[in-house]
Amino acid sequence: MPSPRLAYDEMLEPSGAPRAHCRQYYDWLREQPAEHLARKRAEADALFHRVGITFAVYGETAGTERLIPFDIVPRILPAEEWALLEQGLKQRVRALNAFIADIYHEQRILRAGRIPPEQILCNPQYRPEMQGLDLPGGIYAHISGIDVVRDDAGRFCVLEDNLRVPSGVSYMLENRKMMMRLFPELFARDAIEPVEHYPDVLHENLRSVAPDGVTDPTVVLLTPGAYNSAYFEHAFLAQQMGIELVEGQDLFVRDAVLYMRTTQGPERVDVVYRRLDDDFLDPLSFRPESTLGVPGLLTAYRAGHVSIANAIGTGVADDKSVYPYVPEMVRFYLGEEPLLANVPTWVLRRADDRAYVLAHLEELVVKEVHGAGGYGMLIGPAASRAQLEEFRARIAAHPERYIAQPTLALSTSPTLVAAGLAPRHIDLRPFVLSGREVTVVPGGLTRVALREGSLVVNSSQGGGTKDTWVLGAAPPVALAAV
Template sequence: MNFYNEMYDAQCGVRAHYKGYEDWLKATPPERIERKRAEADLAFHRVGITFAVYGEEAGKERLIPFDIIPRVIPSAEWKALQAGLRQRVKALNMFLWDVYHDQEILKAGIIPAEQVLNNAQYRPIMKGIDVPGRIYAHITGVDIVRAGAGEFYVLEDNLRVPSGVSYMLEDRKMMMRLFPELFARHKVAPVQHYPDLLLEKLRAVSPNGIGNPTVVVLTPGAYNSAYFEHTFLAQQMGVELVEGRDLFVKDDVVYMRTTQGPQRVDVIYRRIDDDFLDPQVFRADSALGVPGLMQAYRAGNVTLANAVGTGVADDKSIYPYVPDMIRFYLGEEPKLNNVPTYMCRKPDDLKYVLDHLPELVVKEVHGAGGYGMLVGPAATKEQIAHFRQLLIAKPDGYIAQPTLALSNCPTFVEEGIALRHLDLRPFVLSSGECVNMVPGGLTRVALTKGSLVVNSSQGGGTKDTWVLEDESC
């Protein structure tokens, strides 16, 4: 398979937007690079930029490996991506409003009604709730890959509680600390205003237009895998980081318990899944949530970001319909490509998938985090046989896609610099008519040779992502 190389073209010439970095890399003594890499490791440990890994010893924390070769995106490419992301996220929010109100798109037959209404992620409790600004996904993490000859594809939309933005910010901070000279030579678009932008968006969706809303970040607690990010964002925004037990609901209003008595809460940036939000409505055994929260939400006394029930729009069974959503709601042609997707619930698709398992990537419809998927070309015979059984037993639980030739980029690994595959997760912020994002996003890189799975839980690392404002350098 041929892979698109982010740094070099097919003739092994360095791409224009990487020229400055490559010159620097060639001119910098390897000992200095080695020293800086060790420095970065120590700094990440000291700052405690770690994540917990599920299934390992409780409370164990691991570093996400950070690579010092940045992922560089020329500004023209970024502008095109940005326009596509705006369009896509706008349509997804309109879709969510629609399915919880008049369901025009279902009536028009664009998406089979049962695909939406029988979806486990569809939350009937949201029907008829008028969320402020008609925004459901205030924060969206869109996973984008580059494949083939260099064209971008959307791999999935994350509309529930997308994480990783703190690594984007810390990676930039680290890069500037280690190699300030690189930033003098390149006009790298800044990203550090993300928390300000986020706070602005959260304040803009306060219930009943409350002028000076109290915003909080709701975390499952210190043992959650993304806890570092929760504390980071709360601190950067200057708002309280609360756990469920810090909140209570009285007369449909949410309060937090403070040393000076109860204080009203207006906007909750929640980093807890729907299922755990309110034991009175969702999972009764959840100790993470707040009893009565949904009642306060329905009464319009508190805004949840993201809204409840967004999962129905990023479910892998709905993903194939996103281009149609864009056409339906916006009357535009999609600017970003979807990956061709086989829906195994369709008999013809299933047959094709079963006949071509060694070439395909099979994903669980409700899966996330790189768990429960089959990468055909990398799988053993036993794994393929196992998935064959799963597919036959429960075809509507799976989709399949061709194995994309993910682009790669030179990356520091044990044996030196080698090519590794990567993806990109921009973070898209919505409120009312405005859809904004900071340039770039989080670049994740699969550190295992040949691996196409970039998730940090599966041994992925990260790179600083540069959108160059001026390519002349």
């Protein structure tokens, strides 16, 4: 797959010299013998297997578990750059929460004509059940995973907002633990911002959105079960927060109150951190065949007896067809200019956009509005003639189902591959937590496309992960001083 332009490298200048903030690490890295790095990588694999940080692969023999490949070369961000990114992320998530609250109340933004109402109200992610419901703190997206990439100039821009059940934070935490175990000497030397307080912030936020009048709330994490691909993360977060990991069968609703079944009888539940899509939450209200959810949960929720994070109906704001309007949301609700730009996006339901896209299909990336995980996507420069024709036909039939974006170069980072160190494309998913305040733990999940030239970082499509270092504001201690 060709990289159309020379990509921005996170660690190296175009000249090949290390960027200033990476110099210390890069010098160290170059001194490491290849066998040493290979041994460290094997050690990481063995540890991940033992700890069971694996994911189930759908469609393969039952019990097949795989590791998400972990690259031992970190992605490093300097303090100043992170500070800007952090501000931009907080701003964006504030606006998104304000937007969802508005949509489920007065719908001012629609009446102001900033977004076509049918875009929102006819969207399957819009949940009429939520209309008029007041939530504690007015927060809908308590946990947001905002995918950011660099454009050719090296500026961060947002590729996608994940406001339903964003996953991957356990890899951020486990990758860090792994790096500290493999290379403690690097942490002793560089001032790297810690990330391990994430579960504490999350737990505090979840407690803070308990229904009114509950002083010591019981929080649970609702998982689809041990065979879900993200089960490790669910179990991990529940353990880190010291809360019960529950499945739908462990919960029941009586008189609009949610309980869990314990060995000592029913126990009331106040806050549900759910890792289950809206559709599966309550078979009485959504998909009737779902056995993963809890019958009557929506009733308890609407009665204000239980809080759910993220709220039901947040998908209305992270749909790809709504994404182009997020900068407008920032202006509308916050009266500010967006600090983080969107990737330029053509909305194919618009005739002008469609005409342009159809004329330039082989240069662009076309995405399904409701697609996720890198499925249902056309990467123009890499597509065969047949694939291009197929998408042309699909777009003609249902233009409203697609958006298009330029083929981004995505930045690269040196990555340990079979042949040694080589540049591979990466993105970044920082996690933004909204409670009494909005918090971003300094770091995130860096995903890396391990195949040469590939721009697809999804783990289901051959992607791996890296540790993400945000350097402390203090200048790192010089080597000689250690």
